[in-house]
Amino acid sequence: AQSVTQPDIHITVSEGASLELRCNYSYGATPYLFWYVQSPGQGLQLLLKYFSGDTLVQGIKGFEAEFKRSQSSFNLRKPSVHWSDAAEYFCAVGTLRGNQFYFGTGTSLTVIP
């Protein structure tokens, strides 16, 4: 069965610091992996996605994620965090059937000045 684990419920970083949000997945085949972000009052927005090929994926807003099959991980990174990055981040895996996501429990990010 597919599942996604985001071990960090809440992370606090200083503005300008680097960020890494962890995501581990359980999936029986080649995973289709996604990161979504929900800013306050907004809908979920797609940051980036991985299907195949290059394991380092670039997304919007300066984010990137690296797929590591050996570790079943798809961690999200950003070299320098901005105050506007404060939001909740969700990792997800797409199903073989293709019509739904399995999401993690989310990581809430606080950015301090």
Add this chain to the structure above:
Amino acid sequence: EAGVTQFPSHSVIEKGQTVTLRCDPISGHDNLYWYRRVMGKEIKFLLHFVKESKQDESGMPNNRFLAERTGGTYSTLKVQPAELEDSGVYFCASSQDWRVHVRNTEAFFGQGTRLTVV
């Protein structure tokens, strides 16, 4: 271009009452999905419409939940009667292609409806 719109943004009802949530997808998107996030838990799939047809209802928790999409445009999700455990955030999403892993397809989500049952 308007995004996915959900109404209301927040609803507080008493146990046993009925609540109807509405979702307006992006125009032209045949695929519409409902998801739910119970507090502190993951966002879980509820169901998937293709136009007006229910393609996949595997995530619907019980028969107190009824989803409709008349005419293949907007969708409603009715909870009747509501129970305390139904509290959470209900998300709607829409996409052109139903296969979320297709490169040029993106599922667009609304801001969610926060339902509180007291």
